[in-house]
Amino acid sequence: MSHRRIALGAAGVAGVVAVMEAVSRTGLVDGTALPPASTVLAEAAKLAADREFLVDVGATLAAWSGGLVLAVLVAVPLGVLLGSVPFLGTAARALVELLRPIPSVALIPLVILLVAEPARMKMSLIFYACLWPILINTLYALRDVDPVAKDSLRGFGFGTPSVLWHVSLPSAAPFIATGVRIAASVALVVVISTELYAGGVNGLGIYLSETQSAGGRTDLLLAGAVWCGVIGLLVATGLRKLERIAFRWHASQIEGLS
Structure with missing residues (x-):
């Protein structure tokens, strides 16, 4: 298949x-x-050996990975807390639903005022954008944990922390990983968009912007866009493979049901 x-x-x-x-x-x-696709692909191949372009790619990936990791470190524990303590989850629901729809790109002017350094600015916006899919997936995953399994463990005298560690988190982990994978794709869009709109020193978005300011080289613009797509594809494929390896038991259950 x-x-x-x-x-x-x-x-x-x-x-x-x-x-x-x-x-x-x-x-x-x-x-x-x-331009013809053959011309675009030829330029994309040349970019693979272009030192300045590789520096731009490295800057984008550094901001992308930093913001994504920070979002995971905050969103997962926060989601576990809100999902495990009902009154906290209920109290935070309105705030989450209020902030979640705000596009991170719309916050660029505010973040520029608050954070002058380009790398930190990009990481801040990536963190904000990635926080919500990971948090929401964590919350819903914990709510969907089989109550019978939790009650069975409690029946043997295990407390809430043990139930959370042995039942809730293992059951929710595959769905949290899906949230991280979704957030990773969102983060790439955000970091490149931020570089395009807010500028900076290095980054894929900076490269795309410079191709138009230096004579309108559409072939170079599309070649850079090809690499944006390739990077997104590699990230999504790599994370999906990691999910299958780490949660093979979960994948086999889904395949069995389908």
Whole structure:
């Protein structure tokens, strides 16, 4: 099944590349506005050996990983606390629902005023954006833990901390990991968007912006965008594989049910 999915995904990518190539080569659109796919891919290949571009990639990934790790360290314990103590969860629900829909990009002007250093500014916005999917997944995962399993452990004399450690957290862990994977993709969008709008010294968003300020090189813009997509694909695939390895028992249960 996995080989079939890979083949279908590759076929889809090849189809899009072929359409872009044909549209540009036949003159249906201006070649300067939409360069041929072969030109874009050639420029993307050159970027893999471009030292300055790799520095930009490193800066983006450093901010991305820092903000994501910080969000995990805060959101998971906070979600466990709110999910384990009902009155705290109820009291915080309105605040969570109020703050969660606010786009992190909309906070860029405020964060610029509060945090002048570009790397910290990016990490702050990433932290805010990633906090909510991890927190919400943690909360709902803890609420959906089998009550029979918890009551059975309590029946043997185990207290709340033991029930949380031996039943609730193992049951919720796969769903928390899914929240982290969703947050990782959101973080990439946020960090590149922040670099585009707020500027800075290094980053993928800075590179994309510079391609337009230096003569409007659409081919370089699209080549950089290709690498943004490749990085997002690698992150999502890597985290999904880690989930399957760490929670193989959970994956097998889902496959058995399906």
